[in-house]
Amino acid sequence: xxxxxxxxxxxxAQEGEFITINCSYSVGISxxxxxxxxxxxxxxxxxxxxxxxxxxxxxxxxxxxxxxxxSLHITASHPRDSAVYICAVEAGSNYKLTFGKGTLLTxxx
Amino acid sequence: GAVVSQHPSRVICKSGTxxxxxxxxxxxxxxxxxxxxxxPKQSLMLMATSNEGSKATYEQGVEKDKFLINHASLTLSxxxxxxxxxxxxxxxxxxxxxTGAYNSPLHFGxxxxxxxx
Numbered sequence: 001x002x003x004x005x006x007x008x009x010x011x012x013a014q015e016g017e018f019i020t021i022n023c024s025y026s027v028g029i030s031x032x033x034x035x036x037x038x039x040x041x042x043x044x045x046x047x048x049x050x051x052x053x054x055x056x057x058x059x060x061x062x063x064x065x066x067x068x069x070x071s072l073h074i075t076a077s078h079p080r081d082s083a084v085y086i087c088a089v090e091a092g093s094n095y096k097l098t099f100g101k102g103t104l105l106t107x108x109x
Numbered sequence: 110g111a112v113v114s115q116h117p118s119r120v121i122c123k124s125g126t127x128x129x130x131x132x133x134x135x136x137x138x139x140x141x142x143x144x145x146x147x148x149p150k151q152s153l154m155l156m157a158t159s160n161e162g163s164k165a166t167y168e169q170g171v172e173k174d175k176f177l178i179n180h181a182s183l184t185l186s187x188x189x190x191x192x193x194x195x196x197x198x199x200x201x202x203x204x205x206x207x208t209g210a211y212n213s214p215l216h217f218g219x220x221x222x223x224x225x226x
Contacts, residue, residue, distance in 0.1 A: 004152075031212075033214065033215070035217075040219065040220075041147075041200055041202065041219060041220035041222065042217065042218070042219035042220060043202060043204075043217035043220075044217065045214035045215055045216065045217065047214075048212065048213075048214045050212075086152075086153065088153075094158075095141070095143065095206055095215060096143075096155055096158065096168075097143075097153075097155060097215075098155075099152040099153040099154070100152060101150075101151070101152045102152070
């Protein structure tokens with residue numbers, strides 16, 4: 001069973017700061033997902049990656065398969081980025097995800 | 110973009126009754142949908158994989174007779190919590206995988222908060 005650990009659990013930042021959220025997992029995977037969960041509970045998929053780096057707007061996700069580690073970066077953070085960010089992994093290309101506990105990000109104006 | 114509608118968003122029911130939650134892909138077809146559960150301050154947990162036209166596959170520890178899943182069309186999966194008990198109170202959320210999509214992200218519903226009294 002894959003163990004997915006995220007750090008930090010909680011993160012408070014000032015608007016404009018560069019944010020990094022980390023994710024480590026214990027078993028080899030086929031893909032890693034970064035998700036954003038809004039206060040009401042709805043979830044948006046941010047990235048799905050299996051190697052290297054992806055960028056979308058102010059968001060960047062990287063993964064190091066050898067080290068079993070991924071990071072999510074937010075540049076020029078904004079209060080609207082405040083949400084829970086969840087790392088999830090899949091082992092067998094079947095989209096059956098194992099989730100981390102999430103990182104609660106609060107960006108203050 | 111691809112939209113998944115989940116209904117209801119909140120439901121309160123009495124112990125012993127059944128509750129049906131719908132997950133609908135609005136602008137794409139989804140042969141496969143997933144159901145998850147999230148207890149307060151806990152990780153999301155995959156409950157089952159819903160496959161159109163066939164039986165759902167349940168994760169270990171999830172009672173298939175208690176959590177009935179029906180995926181009768183390419184755009185709709187339903188989860189029925191039967192004989193609900195207070196310990197079933199949780200946040201339930203679905204996701205859908207566009208049919209034929211490879212290396213495509215999942216599309217999630219907005220979730221259903223179930224309270225059993």
